[in-house]
Amino acid sequence: MTDNRGRARQNAIYRAGVLGRKPAVPTSFDQLERAAKRVMSPKAWAYVHGGAGLGGTMRANREAFDRWQIVPRVLRDVSSRDTGVELFGRSLPSPVLLAPVGAAELAHPGADVAIASAAAELGVPYIFSSQGCAPMEESAAAMGDSPRWYQLYWSTDDDLVDSFLARAEAIEADAVVVTLDTTMLGWRPEDLDLGSLPFAQGQGIAQYTSDPVFLRIVRERIAAAAESAPVEVTLGAVKSLLSMTKRYPGRFLDNIRSPEPRAAVETFLDIYSRPSLGWADIESLRERTSLPVLLKGVLHPDDARRAIDAGVGGLVVSNHGGRQVDGSISALDALVDIAEAVDGRIPLVLDSGIRSGADVFKAIALGASAVTLGRPHLYGFALGGRDGVRDVTANLLAEFDLTMGLSGLTSVAEIDRSALRRA
Structure with missing residues (x-):
């Protein structure tokens, strides 16, 4: 496994700089995004970058992080740090997973196997998308024994749903993530203005x-x-x-x-999706699969309470990266309310808006057990293929480790609301 400790990653970059070598992918998100736009096709950029409507939810996701400030503590021994967490019986090196992204081959050839391979090198779980560009079996083979989850879009055909769940069990997925917020596609102007839907071209199916x-x-x-x-x-x-x-x-x-x-x-x-999906369908999952089930797209605390009653194993607090409902509550703001409602009974994963290691820190402090990384790893993929995914993810893990240590904390378990204040 690659050494992702912050100082080691930092020093490797600086040592390469002595030899005149700069990082293959930018280490700041803004530069990363600009570089990716230069190499991606208009259709790829529209699909990966685009959001719903006027983009208000995408902006809200970022503004929510800016409303919280980290309050570092000093004169604490942080020479030894542990960024590890445990989720569903699996020890993970960090509280970060790679999010499922459909039609990733738009960004670079070789998806999703290349992304899976990069995740495995880092020990980071990869959530295989229902809208992947390679069968889940091929992606799993590229990961060896490394952790992987499966994201399910609930089809109108229940036999197909059962087949997907059986395949997820066969590849030894640690969990199934049922996406609830995409029973219909949101209004996405960047795609619409190009008349571009990758699935209609056979991509991502x-x-x-x-x-x-x-x-x-x-x-x-x-x-x-x-x-x-x-x-x-x-x-x-x-x-x-x-x-x-x-x-x-x-x-x-x-x-x-x-x-x-x-x-x-x-x-x-x-x-591919079922607009009529209801709580009875979710409750049936206890008979359909032995895997832990997380619901993705939960933003209201009442839905979180209902999910616990339905027997789910966790929640992914997400607004689909701002791609579904324009003007929606930010995922981080929703996390605050949902964490209070759930009160530690099940794990919460934050999806939508994570751009840096400091973001990871804030999400954990506000109640998340882990986070998912979406657009950034696709931008890295666009720039450098498998190695680009690895580098973007390793940089974020390094920044998270350094942020934790520089804030006076030595483990993820120590990160709580006391480390933050509202701006």
Whole structure:
């Protein structure tokens, strides 16, 4: 495992500087984001960077962190520090996970296997996305014994849901994260203005096209259709068909003559999420899987209390990185209320807005057991592939370790509200 202690990471960068070498990816988020924008395609940038509506929720996520200030303590022995935590029976080197991000191949080839490999090098759990670009089995193989979770989008087909859950158990995932806030796509102008939805091009649906239940559904739909719906022949339509065909399992030449690639995309768009999802579905998970279940997208303390009653193992407090509801409460503000309501009964993971090690510190102090890192690791991926993910994540872990020590604390367990004050 790579040494992520802050001083070691810092010193490695400075030693390389003596030889005239600068970091391959910027260490500040603002510079990282600008550098990533320069190398990403307009469609990739729109999908990764874009938010809902006017972007108010994205701004709120960051403003919430600015409203809390760290109050360092001095003259304490911080020469030995422990950033480790335990989640669902697994000892982790830090309270940081890599968030699930759909269609990550937009940023760089090789997703999600390359991201999984980088996470494994650092010992950081990676949450495999339902909208991944590689089957979960391939990503798991790249991680060896390193921790991984699986994120579930609840399909309209329960047999498909059960198949995904069985596969998650088979790859020895430590937990299942059920995303609740994307039963419909939010209004995302950056994507809409380009007419760009990666899934409609066959990108980000590899979990589905590698699933036997999904493939059965596709073939049943083809067999039931009297004939294929006519398609307007344009250059864009041809490019889309080639994209679908390239990503569908099997030989390209066989696929180009088959209706399955196009039917798979149409089937995915029809069934990938369930707007009618309710608490009874969540309660059924206790019979569907033996894995701990976390609900992602919870922002109201009443929903948090109801989740505990439903028997879930944890919550991911998230507004989907500001991508779903414009004008939503920030994830960090929601965490404060939910932590009070939950009162330590189940773990809370904060998702949305994490940009630095100081952010991680503040989230832990306000009640999170861990956090997820989303856009930053995708920006690193865009700039340097697997190594870019590793470097961005290692930098954040190093900054968190240094922030903890410089605040006079030596373990994650010591970080609480007393370390902060409201600005």
